[in-house]
Amino acid sequence: MPKTVAIAGLGLIGGSLALRLVERGIRVVAWNHRETPYAKAQRMGIETVDRVEDLVLAHPDILILCTPLTTMEQVCSTLSRVWDANITLTDVGSVKRQVRASVERAGLGASYVGAHPMAGNEHSGFDAAYAGLLDDALWAITIDERSPLTRVQQLLALIVGALENRAIVLDDLTHDRAASLISHMPHVVATELANAMQSSPLRFVAQALAAGSWRDMTRVALTDPARTRAMVEEDGDTVAPLLRQIASDLLVMAEALESGETLASQEFFSFAQPYRNFRQEQCNQPKHDTELLHIEEEQWQEQLVALAFAGKQIQSLEGERGLGVNTVTAW
């Protein structure tokens, strides 16, 4: 369990993390690009520093980058001037290949393990932060072949130990591809539905008739399109092939409707039945089979990533090299 955690960036995620760690009795030292939240943060038990490099001088066990993706390069460069190799560097960014590249360019690669907590809401800033934002969160920990196991274990101790969250371990590209499938690509599709509404000569009629399905499917198209665009472009090489796949399948379905090929239509609508059954089962009785695994000496990276592909999530650390693993998502 870490004694001191440093947090760069007291926004929604950084602030919520800081508050939860303070609750758990861990010393938290934080820096923010503006001092605005400092008075409130101090009242809530968070120590604050004036310069980001002061975080290193506070001798934390772990330093977590919680600043926007666009600032990572600059922050890493500043930190590198005073870096202490005893500290484990991590982050909470939503696209992982970029962050690793910034860290590597700053010469901090040997200290780094990536992380991405699946938590958030439509608000931002320290005023919106609260410890409960992280309740039951799943974190993706991202590694490469050079990641040191001790640093991964240290991060796991923070996530499944101190925070009582869950974790899966992935390589950066797998993380970014999966994030495209469940978030970045659907954001493009939702935006396209809004575009179709905007371009329709029937739009006032259609909007009058619109109900729940339309509201839910276009909700994310109503958030700031510049932020969505930045997210999609950052992960563009994984979003584009998914868009091509969706377009191609929709054209097959259009052709089926035009030609009356009911077999093609039937196949389209039944294809995801295993997924529907899984979701139904998950509602009825979530699976919680726990197993104990031993982290292998060799190729532990492959071992941990394989767990994620099997739908298994790390729930606890057990002794020196043991992991408590639950099968939560498999169908």
Next chain:
Amino acid sequence: MPKTVAIAGLGLIGGSLALRLVERGIRVVAWNHRETPYAKAQRMGIETVDRVEDLVLAHPDILILCTPLTTMEQVCSTLSRVWDANITLTDVGSVKRQVRASVERAGLGASYVGAHPMAGNEHSGFDAAYAGLLDDALWAITIDERSPLTRVQQLLALIVGALENRAIVLDDLTHDRAASLISHMPHVVATELANAMQSSPLRFVAQALAAGSWRDMTRVALTDPARTRAMVEEDGDTVAPLLRQIASDLLVMAEALESGETLASQEFFSFAQPYRNFRQEQCNQPKHDTELLHIEEEQWQEQLVALAFAGKQIQSLEGERGLGVNTVTAW
């Protein structure tokens, strides 16, 4: 205001309609293909009859077909044997061209005005019915060039008078196209997202990371795919061109991401800004400018359909030929 309303089909919509009309002091006579709900319906003030043709013999002002789309042909044919031209025939079906065709084949076209209340939920049957289901519902009234104004006014008296709901007037094809845009096509897109999840080698990883945007965009893909397929196929000729449009736009966006054409991407994400602004404005302060309109002697069909295209909804009947009209949806 109608004195007696006959309802064929005591399901979720028919049952809820019957209960609301009883609340408003209107005599309701109902038939159902099975007698199962009769005892409960009678306790709640609804008269019941054994055969669908008995509805005609009860001398209602309006008879509302609330049976499934697939049964409309048969029910119309049975009713036609005992039909009384004093009765106005209407329905609550979700695809309007089909119903009119069934009504015409049964020789009941001169008595018919179509209707579709935008209300419902994921349940079905009389046990799920309740008067509040229709609270603040918008109805699409569907007409053609032969629809008699007196019957449209009679239906308006039911909808905006007795039920205190809102109405827009459309031709059948416009209704079916608009329903495709806001519901049938999005159901196909949601199903395709579920298909993409099912076919992905990363599906267990992606499902672990999935959060709010994925849940909302695939919600309707989790309902019975056979029912969705029937709805989409029934309206297939209006769904197919929308699918082609969506596919084509997604391919443009894929190309923009692949080539780094930020202008194309920028245009894609900003295109629906007027729609976003409208939705935002609607949240902040819904518009409720009311105006009084006089139904024209000639070409009143075109006049009423033009109102819908202008985003105006009928809220009240004012005197012999007056309408209270609100601008609710325009941007």
